[in-house]
Amino acid sequence: MNLRPALTAALLLAIAAPAFADAPDFDRPGAGFATSVLPAGTLALEQGLPSYQRQRQDGYLDRTYTADSVIRIGLGGPAELQVAGSAWNRLEERGMGSRRHAVGHGDTSVGLKIAPGGSSDAGNFSWAALGNITFANGDKDFGNGAREVSLGATGQWQVDETHQNTLYANVDRLKGRNSWTLAPTFGRKFGENWMAYLEADAIHDAEDGNEVQAGGGVAYTIGDHAQLDAYALHRIGSRGPSVVAGLGVSVYFGGKR
Structure with a gap:
């Protein structure tokens, strides 16, 4: 299963979409995802421009650039289909007196999001769950090498019209390990268009052990159908990527919610 045909189809649908409506909550940026789903028959494309990761390990310094994509399709009710992947990646590796680079595509995932508490009538708290299956169809330097199953959940507390807090939890099962x-x-919102957030990620990696990352990001709404975002995380401790950062754009196509 390759992401490129899916992306092409999504872009064709986007061009053919007759009208824009008020933008829904996008999953980008930050940990977790929105606690709402798209209306039935509508589409959103969330695209990295790209993301950047820097990691030093075993005497090597790796820099990875990833144009990650998520296509979201409203199925009706509390359900949403997601297709995700990265059609373009670049790895730059230096160490042990050698240098190399690689370019290729990553694995593709298909997911189902359920948001029973995602409507505006849900009050101050809402939640959603997302299950994904990631297929091992990426190039060697950019894929898992095996099928991965993931299950995540996000809970959101809307403190007031300006502030909101979320908690994201996720488990990935790959090669028999979690x-x-x-x-x-x-x-926090700043005016009509700006939003900023702070984030902390505690990760137990089955191969690399425990990692902690902290940082934040901003998002800017354009009109009533698009969003730009930027984010950065920095490692706390000695494990995991030293820097993770990225830019992104999200666009919603469809009728009124």
């Missing part, structure tokens, strides 16, 4: 993530996020 990796866990727990990430609280604290967000």
Whole structure:
């Protein structure tokens, strides 16, 4: 299963979409995902421009650039289909007196999001769950090498019209081993268009052990159908990537919610 045909189809649908409506909550940026789903028959594309990761390990310094994509399709009711992957990646590796680079595509995932508490009538608290299956169809340097199953949940507390807090929990099962993530996020709106947040990620990686990352990001709404975002996380401790950062754009296509 390759992401490129899916992305092409999504872009064609986007061009053909007759009208824009008020943008829904996008999953980008930050840990977790929105606690709402798209209306039935509508589409959103969330695209990294790209993301960047820097990691030093075993005498090597790796820099990875990833154009990650998520296509979201509203199924009706509390359900949403997601297709995700990265059609373009670049790895730059230096160490032990050698240098190399690689370019290729990553694995593709298909997921189902359920948001029973995602409507505006849910009050101050809402939640959603997302299950994903990631297929091992990526190039060697950018894929898992085996099928991965993931299950995550996000809970959101709307403190007032300006502040909201979320808690994201996720487990990935790959090659018979589990990796866990727990990430609280604290967000604040600034006027009609700006949002900023702080984030902390506690990760237990099945291969690399425990990692902690902290940082934050901003998002800017354009009109009533698009969003730009930027984020950065820095490692706390000695394990995991030293820097993770990225830019992104999200666009919603469809009728009124």
